[in-house]
Amino acid sequence: FPGLFLFPEVAQCPFTHFLFFKPSFLLPKHKAGNLTRVSEFFLLGLSDDAELQPLLCILFLSMYLVTMLGNLLIILAVTSDSRLHTPMYFFLSNLSLADTGFISSTVPNMIVNIQTHRRVISYVGCLTQMSTFTLFGCLDDTLLLVMAYDRFVAICQPLHYAVIMNPCLCCSLVLVSSFVSLLESQVHSWIVLQVTCFKDVEISNFFCDPSLLLKLACSDTFTSNIVMYFAGTIFGFLPVSGIFFSYYKIFSSILRVPSLGGRYKAFSTCGSHLTVVCLFYGTGLGVYLSSAISQSPRKDAVASVVYTVVTPMLNPFIYSLRNRDIKRYLCHSFRM
Numbered sequence: 001f002p003g004l005f006l007f008p009e010v011a012q013c014p015f016t017h018f019l020f021f022k023p024s025f026l027l028p029k030h031k032a033g034n035l036t037r038v039s040e041f042f043l044l045g046l047s048d049d050a051e052l053q054p055l056l057c058i059l060f061l062s063m064y065l066v067t068m069l070g071n072l073l074i075i076l077a078v079t080s081d082s083r084l085h086t087p088m089y090f091f092l093s094n095l096s097l098a099d100t101g102f103i104s105s106t107v108p109n110m111i112v113n114i115q116t117h118r119r120v121i122s123y124v125g126c127l128t129q130m131s132t133f134t135l136f137g138c139l140d141d142t143l144l145l146v147m148a149y150d151r152f153v154a155i156c157q158p159l160h161y162a163v164i165m166n167p168c169l170c171c172s173l174v175l176v177s178s179f180v181s182l183l184e185s186q187v188h189s190w191i192v193l194q195v196t197c198f199k200d201v202e203i204s205n206f207f208c209d210p211s212l213l214l215k216l217a218c219s220d221t222f223t224s225n226i227v228m229y230f231a232g233t234i235f236g237f238l239p240v241s242g243i244f245f246s247y248y249k250i251f252s253s254i255l256r257v258p259s260l261g262g263r264y265k266a267f268s269t270c271g272s273h274l275t276v277v278c279l280f281y282g283t284g285l286g287v288y289l290s291s292a293i294s295q296s297p298r299k300d301a302v303a304s305v306v307y308t309v310v311t312p313m314l315n316p317f318i319y320s321l322r323n324r325d326i327k328r329y330l331c332h333s334f335r336m
Contacts, residue, residue, distance in 0.1 A: 038123055038198050038201055039122065039123055040120045040121065040122050040123060040201065041120070041121050041122075041123065041126050041201050041202075041203050041208065042119055042120055042121075042201050042202050042203065043110075043113065043119045043120075043121055043203050043205065043206055043207070043208075044119070044202055044203060044204045044205060044206075044301065045110070045113070045114075045119055045206050045301070046206055046301050046302060046305070053114050053117075056114055057111055057114045057115060060107055060110060060111055060114075060309065061111055063107070063309055063310075063313050064103060064104075064107045064108070064111070064309075066313055067099065067100070067103050067309075067312050067313040067316070068100055068103075068104075070096075070313070070315075070316030070317060070320070071096035071097070071099050071100045071312070071315070071316050072096075072100070073316065073320075074092060074093060074096040074316050074319065074320070074326065075093045075096050075097060077326055078090065078092065078093040079093065081325075083325065084325055084326070087150050087165040087170045088147070088150055088151075088154070089325075090170055090174075091143060091146055091147045091150060091170070091173075091174070092147070092319060094143055094174050094177075095140065095143045095144070095147065095276075095315070096315070096316065098136050098139040098140050098143060099136075099140065099312035099315055099316075100312075101132065101135070101136035101139075102133070102136035102137055102139075102140060102308070102312050103308065103309060103312040103313070104132075105129055105132040105133040105136060105207070106129065106133060106206065106207040106308050106309075107308075107309060109121070109125075109129065109207070110206045110207070113206075121208065126203075126208040126213070127189060127192065127193070127208070129207055129208045130188065130189065130192065130207075130208040130209070130210055130213070131185045131186075131188070131189050132185075133207060133208070133209075133308075134181075134184060134185040134188045134189075134210065135181050135182060135184075135185040136181070138180065138181035138184045138185065138235055139177060139178060139181040140280065141181075141235070141236065141239050141280075142176075142177035142180055142181060142235075142239055143174075143177055144239065144243060144273070144276065144277055144280060145177075145239040145242045145243055145246075146173045146174070146177055147273050148242065148243040148246040148247065148273065148277070149173075149242070149246055150165060151246065151250060151269065151270040151273055152246040152247075152249055152250055153165055154269060155250050155253050155254065155266050155269065155270065156249055156250065156253045180235065184231060184235040187227070187228075187231045188210045188228065188231070191210065191214070191224045191227055191228055192210055192213050192214070194224060195213070195214065195216075195217040195224070197217065197218040198216045198217060198218060199216060199217070199218035200216050201216070202216075203216070204300065204301065205300065205301045205304055206301055206304070206305075207304075207308070209304075210228065211228070214228070240281065243277060247270075247274065250270060253266070254266045254267055272318055272319050272323060275318050276315055276318055276319070279311055279314060279315075279318070280311055283306045283307040283310070283311050284307050286303060286306065286307070287300075287303045287304055287306070287307045
């Protein structure tokens, strides 16, 4: 890779204190030791097979375009149709917006790397990708909690729904979700910025994962891991607990409905959201378990594809196919 050289004399400069180096896979074994302040990282990607690269490029480009089109159609439908100006669809449009940012933080860079046959990402670019990935991932998480609360109010307190879920509260919930997501993103960025020494530059994935960056640190990261796990518990476990509590109350209310038709009607209003929740947390848990059990970086990267690419792509289809109002808007738009 042009421009990546060793400049030991730069380390003696009190103003810069940076080392620019070749990736460790190009260095002799005795030189691939502790590296201070990297300028670039090397993304391992999904496969080294040259014959698979065009297929991977077409596959991920197609999935990315489908995801963008599906989520943008939902946003357009909610903003254009006055009948969809309700709290549920307001949160849904924000979830679609978060999904577009979530997949856009990783897939476009991967497609460019495949096309240019260059898997190098700059240090600043890696931090930026990590921050945006964490931001929109947490935003997905918190918005699913907000939507669960919306369904809880709609089913458990239907007579007070319009009063409780007023426009002011809806906007406040979205703003709080955005603030919390930004806070978690900054926490992860701060943790990684504390790392001043790396023992390798190879990231065993197709994007910059905060946990993988900490594994490359040559210094003790016990405190950083504690802080990261603590932040993950707060920003991850609490929304999951809120969703489970909301659905516990929802199912308790549905079971008290005397007629079977009434139960089905009440459950159908939260069926799409429950499907998305199971898909989002199911794939996330699958990625975590696979990385804990599997010792193959390639398998971990493939498992990450399901969580980072497939889930945002399926969300618009789940809400469109199970939602009568959105299907009516789409049919009316295509007829015109």
